[in-house]
Amino acid sequence: MSDNSLDLATQAVDLEIIVDRARDGQKLQLRLWLRMLSITKMISQEIRRRLRIEFQATLPQFDILAQLYRERDGLRLGELSRRTMVTNGNITGLADRLEADGLIVREILDGDRRVTVAKLTKQGRETFAEMASAHEGWLRELMSDVDQDTLALVLSQLATVKNSASRSLVESED
């Protein structure tokens, strides 16, 4: 390859970068979204598969157990609904299945008989501890090529994204 053609190649690359940048500026939000969607779909399919096979559980169920695990006194169903972003009506069905499996119990609150509090049973705590441990290992495995600095960086930056989205959503609620 002659010096001349190398120059041309270099120019072409520069141009490409410039064009990319120009095209960027726009649509970065969209591209970031599509990338997150693709990653979460890929990973969650695998996680769901393993949860189903090894624990006969689903991701929304895991999510509920996780919320209850860190709230030893349990949570009202309404609060559980808010935290898991699952509607009230659907929380009932999820809780039904978890209760049938003996992982949670529902208790009516003394003092306000409208309120129901869900808690983990002993078996629920034990089962969730196993699930969480396995889950953590799976994630470590699935992200084994990503170095700690990158993880920490992306994690912190995504907080901005999360806050932006939740702010937009709350503000558009009318």
Place this chain on the structure above:
Amino acid sequence: MSDNSLDLATQAVDLEIIVDRARDGQKLQLRLWLRMLSITKMISQEIRRRLRIEFQATLPQFDILAQLYRERDGLRLGELSRRTMVTNGNITGLADRLEADGLIVREILDGDRRVTVAKLTKQGRETFAEMASAHEGWLRELMSDVDQDTLALVLSQLATVKNSASRSLVESED
């Protein structure tokens, strides 16, 4: 929202950060995953809501249309299945609905009658162009607080995550 509840929200965020820091070091993969999951759930619920209301469409359907939009000659159903991470059997059902809506057509390939190629119809192209434009606007809105540098940075770093996950998944296929 009253000033009081705003303060409580701010306190909750601060507490989360402190607890996050304390727990750091370990489990970065898990925490990154949970954060991505929470963000994508939040955003995708809103996107799905708007797609349904404004276009009577779902996210998987949008995904299929997007793949076909950029492949003017259409795609085999098997390739569509691979790209959208939807099983072959379920692609059939999705394609049925899109075809019933007049957005795509299925054609048997000359030369190999086992193969079916899906393409956008004229109406499909027009409809998708509108959907994509609206979709881009929604994302810009939902991430309006995130600056361009952060977007670009996270976008590029997530490529690593994506590659790591897909490599792990492929390797564990046996």
Place this chain on the structure above:
DNA sequence: TATTGTTATACTCTATAACTATA
């Protein structure tokens, strides 16, 4: 009257496996 949770309903997605037509 407002709030908490349940019930009812309809639809879509997801996963798996058996099956048909074609190569």
Place this chain on the structure above:
DNA sequence: TATAGTTATAGAGTATAACAATA
């Protein structure tokens, strides 16, 4: 025999609205 796509089936999640009990 292998491949491409379809059919069949079961189970869950999701969204919406009407409803009962309680405050």
